[in-house]
Amino acid sequence: MAIQTILYYVASLLAVAIVLTLHEFSHAFVAYKCGDLTPKIRGRLTLNPLAHFDILGLVFFALAGFGWAKPVPINPNNFNHYKRGLALTSIAGIAANYLSAFIFYPIYLLVSMYVQTPVPMLDDFLFDFTLLLWAYSLSFAVFNLIPLPPLDGWNLVEALNRRRGKVFRFFRQYGNVILIILIVIRFLVRFTANYEMLAIASMIFGYIDILGYIMTFVVQWVGWPVTMLWGLIFGIV
Numbered sequence: 001m002a003i004q005t006i007l008y009y010v011a012s013l014l015a016v017a018i019v020l021t022l023h024e025f026s027h028a029f030v031a032y033k034c035g036d037l038t039p040k041i042r043g044r045l046t047l048n049p050l051a052h053f054d055i056l057g058l059v060f061f062a063l064a065g066f067g068w069a070k071p072v073p074i075n076p077n078n079f080n081h082y083k084r085g086l087a088l089t090s091i092a093g094i095a096a097n098y099l100s101a102f103i104f105y106p107i108y109l110l111v112s113m114y115v116q117t118p119v120p121m122l123d124d125f126l127f128d129f130t131l132l133l134w135a136y137s138l139s140f141a142v143f144n145l146i147p148l149p150p151l152d153g154w155n156l157v158e159a160l161n162r163r164r165g166k167v168f169r170f171f172r173q174y175g176n177v178i179l180i181i182l183i184v185i186r187f188l189v190r191f192t193a194n195y196e197m198l199a200i201a202s203m204i205f206g207y208i209d210i211l212g213y214i215m216t217f218v219v220q221w222v223g224w225p226v227t228m229l230w231g232l233i234f235g236i237v
Contacts, residue, residue, distance in 0.1 A: 007121060007128070011128040011129040012128070015129060016058070019133065019136040021052055021069075022093075023052075023140060023144070024044065024052040024069045025044075025046065025047055025096075027089055027092050028040070028046075029092070031074045031079075031089045031092075034088060036075055038074050038075045044072045057069055068144075068151065074089060086158075086159035087160060090156040090158075094144050097141035098138070098141045101138045104137055105226050107130050107133070107134075108131050108133070109230060112130075134226075142214075142218045149171070188205045189202060189209045189212060
């Protein structure tokens with residue numbers, strides 16, 4: 001394996017670690033501020049990435065580009081205001097990732113436009129690292145908006161929805177299975193696209209790649225304010 005490829009994977013791993021840690025720490029911090037001490041007691045009120053990693057979520061992140069971290073344990077009964085605390089805690093990670101996208105994008109622009117070291121491979125590493133910080137922040141925020149467990153979108157549905165009908169119970173029971181199936185299909189699309197002999201399979205999986213359609217459209221739409229704002233500031237729009 002070429003050293004450039006190794007450096008890219010290192011940059012990707014570091015970017016994932018930072019993005020996931022910011023996401024989960026935000027959940028823990030907001031829950032703590034809303035009156036629940038559970039995240040602190042369980043060791044999740046920390047910026048240590050090892051406290052937040054979920055092995056299966058990381059595997060899917062590496063294979064399909066989408067994954068999750070270990071959910072922050074909370075006890076909503078400890079919140080000062082139950083419904084508000086649960087809603088704020090649910091959206092905290094998404095908000096943190098979206099705000100970090102606004103911060104990481106200009107850093108990426110600065111690196112790509114002005115940083116030049118005597119070591120070309122270091123330039124490539126910094127470029128990939130800052131680009132992935134922005135891209136992962138944006139995609140992770142959008143991915144977690146999907147209303148399927150164990151994602152934040154589902155937690156927000158639970159916080160705001162008082163009805164517990166058949167549809168709600170179905171998704172609560174099988175939503176995680178549906179999510180894994182969607183991620184596996186996305187992985188198969190990416191995998192088969194690399195082999196000409198699997199072109200037909202890639203086309204078939206592409207038609208049912210619901211997650212890919214959602215992520216491509218929504219990420220572009222949600223990311224537009226970030227790129228437009230900093231593009232105007234940097235004079236590149």
